[in-house]
Structures are given as structure tokens and as C-alpha cells.
Amino acid sequence: MAGSERRISxxxxxxxxxxxxxxxxxxxxxLLARAHGDSESLRxxxxxxxxxxxxxxxxxxxxxxxxxxxEERAKLRPxxxxxxxxxxxxxxxxxxxxxxxxxxxxxxxxxxRVAGSQVKTAVNIVNALxxxxxxxxxxxxxxxVALAPSxxxxxxxxxxxxxxVRTKYGIELSLIATLGALLxxxxxxxxxxxIVRLS
Numbered sequence: 194m195a196g197s198e199r200r201i202s203x204x205x206x207x208x209x210x211x212x213x214x215x216x217x218x219x220x221x222x223x224l225l226a227r228a229h230g231d232s233e234s235l236r237x238x239x240x241x242x243x244x245x246x247x248x249x250x251x252x253x254x255x256x257x258x259x260x261x262x263x264e265e266r267a268k269l270r271p272x273x274x275x276x277x278x279x280x281x282x283x284x285x286x287x288x289x290x291x292x293x294x295x296x297x298x299x300x301x302x303x304x305x306r307v308a309g310s311q312v313k314t315a316v317n318i319v320n321a322l323x324x325x326x327x328x329x330x331x332x333x334x335x336x337x338v339a340l341a342p343s344x345x346x347x348x349x350x351x352x353x354x355x356x357x358v359r360t361k362y363g364i365e366l367s368l369i370a371t372l373g374a375l376l377x378x379x380x381x382x383x384x385x386x387x388i389v390r391l392s
Contacts, residue, residue: 214273215280217347218248221340225326228336240326245285246295247322249277250302251344254314255351257306260359301325311352315344 222244252273256266274296281292288294305317319340323333 212276214248214252214277215284217343218245218280219284221248221343224339224343225336228332228339242285242288242291242294243298243322243325245281245291246298247302247318247325247344249281249295249299250318251315251348251351252277253299253303254306254311254318255348255355258309258311258348258352259355261355265359311348312345315348316341319344 222241225240225244253270256270256273259266261269278292281295285291285295302318302321305314305321307313307317316337319337322340323336328336
């Protein structure tokens with residue numbers, strides 16, 4: 194893999210990406226709450242969970258579209274899921290099963306993925322989200338115009354950032370793999386991060 198001597202750990206990349214995705218999810222929810230009549234569902238109910246599932250699908254689509262190797266993707270994806278798990282659980286639903294639902298439901302939003310086109314994929318994710326939220330036909334076009342560019346920008350910029358980090362710095366996977374083997378993945382993600390910071 195190309196990269197300088199200064200490598201970025203997979204855990205740091207996952208954490209930074211997770212924070213960014215959390216912010217984006219909140220922006221989408223706020224936009225929909227302002228524009229969509231069923232704002233109660235978006236504040237606490239199933240609508241909020243659907244938004245989180247759509248954003249989760251965008252995360253997967255960006256990782257899959259990047260130049261990451263299969264090994265890098267296989268290491269990063271669980272780490273990103275681990276970072277996002279508390280956010281999905283706390284902010285996306287009062288249901289304790291929210292995180293599992295969101296991860297599973299993201300497959301629905303990925304069914305419209307178009308290989309090689311983040312823009313078409315984003316439009317399809319937004320259309321599926323608006324259908325799931327039962328947005329009236331007369332409002333759907335307006336919300337598609339508002340949301341599709343945000344999702345498209347998110348996907349395109351995420352792919353660019355992931356590729357840029359990989360090219361310029363490389364992603365240090367060996368430390369995470371070693372820690373995972375030593376700890377047998379039985380400790381919390383924060384513990385792994387503390388160990389990484391100390392090393």
C-alpha cells in the first residue's frame with residue numbers, strides 16, 4: 194500500500210469518520226423535521242430510525258466505492274459500526290434494539306446502489322427514505338431536491354477522503370489486528386483506543 198512513514202490507525206480513522214457521520218445524521222433529521230409534517234416520528238420514533246438506516250447505507254456505499262483493499266474494508270467496517278453503535282442507540286431510537294435494526298435495515302437502502310455512481314446511489318437512498326417516511330407525493334420532489342445533493346456530497350466526499358488518507362498516509366491495520374487477537378475482541382472499543390494511544 195502506498196503511504197508515508199506516518200500512518201493513521203484504523204481506529205482513529207473510524208472514530209473521526211463516526212463523529213462526522215453523527216453530525217450528518219443530525220443535520221438530515223433536522224432538515225426533515227422542519228420540512229416534513231410528521232416531525233414527532235423524526236424526533237423520537239421510527240422515522241428517526243429510518244434516517245439512521247439510510248445514513249448507515251451511505252457509510253457502507255462509501256466504503257465499498259473507495260480504493261480500500263478487502264482487508265482494510267473488513268477491518269474498518271466493524272470499527273466504524275462500533276463507533277456508531279452508541280449514537281444509533283442513543284440518538285436514533287428509544288428502542289434498545291435500534292442499532293441492530295439500523296444495521297440490518299441499511300441493506301434495504303443499499304438495494305438501489307448504482308455501481309460507479311455515488312450521485313445515483315445517493316438519489317436512490319433518498320427516494321427510498323422518503324418512501325419509508327410516507328412523504329406525500331406533493332412534498333417528495335421538494336425534499337428530494339433538498340436531500341439528494343447532501344447525500345451525494347456526503348458519498349463523494351467520503352470516498353475522496355478515505356482514498357486520500359489511504360494514499361497519503363496509509364491505514365495501520367496491523368496494530369488493530371494484533372490488539373484484536375490479543376484481547377480476543379472482548380473489551381470495549383474505548384479500551385482498545387486507550388491502548389492504541391498509549392502505544
